[in-house]
Amino acid sequence: MTLTFSSPPDNPGTHVLAIGVGVYPHLVGGAGAPASDAAAWGMKQLSTPPGSAIEVARWFIDEHRNPACPLASVELLVSASVDAPFRPSRGPLAQQDVAIEHATQQNVVAAIKRWKKRLDGDEQSTGVFYFAGHGMQSGLSSFLLSETFGSDDDATMKDAIYFTGLHLGMERCLARRQIFLIDACRNAPQALTSRVAAAGGGAGADPVIEPRVGAHPSTLPRDAPIIYSTASEAAAFGPAGGLMSYFTSALLRALRGAGWDDGDDPWNTWVLRTDSLTRHIGNLMQLDSELHGSSFQAPRAGGDAQSFILHVPPPATPPRIPIAVQAARSDPASLKVTLGASVQQMQPSSSPWELELEAAPGYQIDADFADGARLSARLSARPTLRKATVVPGGAT
């Protein structure tokens, strides 16, 4: 068990389970005996899931805040090519090196059961399930592959989590608020999906928390959104050799401000709500794709979901908003950003310009070119992101 953070369990709390699987010994490039169909499946070792899961766990420990549902536990499982300890910044294990368990099927199943048990402590608790690694979709069924996937040629899906069944089975959990963040491909090779489709349902994969008829532990409706990092039958990407996937990078930026919401008290009271998270992450990923040429993927929402508050930043903490500023000309210009008496001057560079501004109305943006021309724009910086085009005269 790798509980990197815990607090007394007698109150509603936020319980996080983060899993990152980058090493698959039985898939292509793995150190173990390859599965007999590994080459046909073509699934390889992954570089980004370990770092992605660690950073998600770190965000919750370092930055998560919700007075109504404070952080109560963070459990982390990571399968990486090099094992490294995790050092939490606070909690009973603060500043200690904590050895992290691998995300083998056995460990993942046990961790999910412990996570559910912690969530069974209070109806008002919130569960956060994060998985990064190989995944697959067969029809409407989703699967998450643990480190040991491919270890048994006679029972291929034995080392996979039947995620569709898990999500359904978590109806039996007392905590009514649960969010599932799935950073995994959904386009497994035909050689694998056809086998799963032929078997039907969970195809031998473990739902861990199996659904049962009539097992409603609460009269409150469950609010349990799923955010998939990519569309059905599409791949999820990360930078080659990088430490974090595009989805998790966008997720963390959304958690840190780009996905906050001030709908009830404009410019003043910010919260992060689950129902706008998919849109914000999608917008950030689209911006990354447009500005940096990263592979485009469209996150998708699922599950029966209304809306709950996941994060409440400290008062008077306006978020920082990514801004893309474009000009009709591509030669370098120096950019001046003015808000009231505050002026930021940036070094000359070419359009499009990528800025990050504190959420506020009434920014004036001026681009001054070497030939003396000035193009301008006015904009209000609000989540998720803004795009502005600078033009002569400075129209918004």
Next chain:
Amino acid sequence: MTQIDPAPTKGTLHLRVGSPFDVRLEGIAVDVVPLRAGLSAKHLDVAVGQDTTLEVEAGDYLIEARLPSGAVASATCSVTPASTSEALLPLPAPPHEWLAFTRLVARPERADRRARYDSQPWRPRTPADVQAGMAIVSARGEAWACPDGQSFVEPPGGRGRRVLCDLGTDERLSSCILRPDAGWPYTYDEQLFLRITPPCSQSSLLVLPVPWFLDAQLAPLQVLWTGGRIPAVIVQDPGVGAVLAYLDSGDTAAARRSADAIADKAERILFDKVKNPVAAAGGAYVLLRLGQLAKLHDWVGNLAAWYPALPDGAILRATQLLRTSPAAEVKEEVTRLLVRAAQGGYPVYTEGVRLLASSLRLLASDDAPAPQVADALKAAQSMEAHASADSMFTWLDE
């Protein structure tokens, strides 16, 4: 004594979400955000092309309309006391008028970009490529070729059904508009499918959400694909389109901003089940998704009873019972409904396939499931295994 009236602090804001074409769409989420702290934001549910008037405190406002497609139209506006200010939020012009509705509810560019990474991309190059693989198939297995882009397709057997396939392409997308003829004597006892067989790839069946009545007329459906494997299917219904599209896109925040309005709208759609049972089922799925179980009333029971050929009615009623009643009391009724649904064709909505399989899985987990549950579960799992998760309407690989 002279009474001095206080100076007015409020003004009137006229706002309009405008399209260059005559297109109707209700349920657009609009935020009116003051540009200084201390004033309240307002969240509205407006219709494209219609004026909306509201009273606000004087000040500067940012007004944003969030479309189901994900696009945002915005404007800033100054409101002065005791006067009226206008704010026009212009929508971007689509390349063709026939895309005016589509661009409000779908974002084909996203699918198009995604398609570059599909393992087996299919990009029809000319309308002829598309037509070659199209057919209309009945639940009884009869198929009618769709020989060209402007032909009526007359099914054999003289049952009087016909569908006009209107194909069009531009540089980004291909589209097929299905316009059921107004004289179409639909009897609710048979489902219609659209089969698409891309070159060098397996064929797929789309369960057509027909008949979709709009103001007592049959509404056109648009099947839009941009090279990805799963096309968007758009019902050109201004009252229901936005509700379904917000939920399809995952922007439930937009739905929540006007949750009451959307839930009321969905409730009304469900109430009007006699006018349009297919739309009523969609409204009921929206209510389930929003957790508004009370607004289902016993109308889904009526939907199940009156339209037995629409499996969604039975699935919705069974789901309602499972979520609101003790399992022991309703197990028999739920089993009957779900077995009937599993044997009665394909649900029109993918959500129906998901709920059918998951509910039957629940029944199968019971200590003593009814004997027919196993066969029904097998059929549902087969549908589940071949359905596409990202399509609102059931789209099955063959």
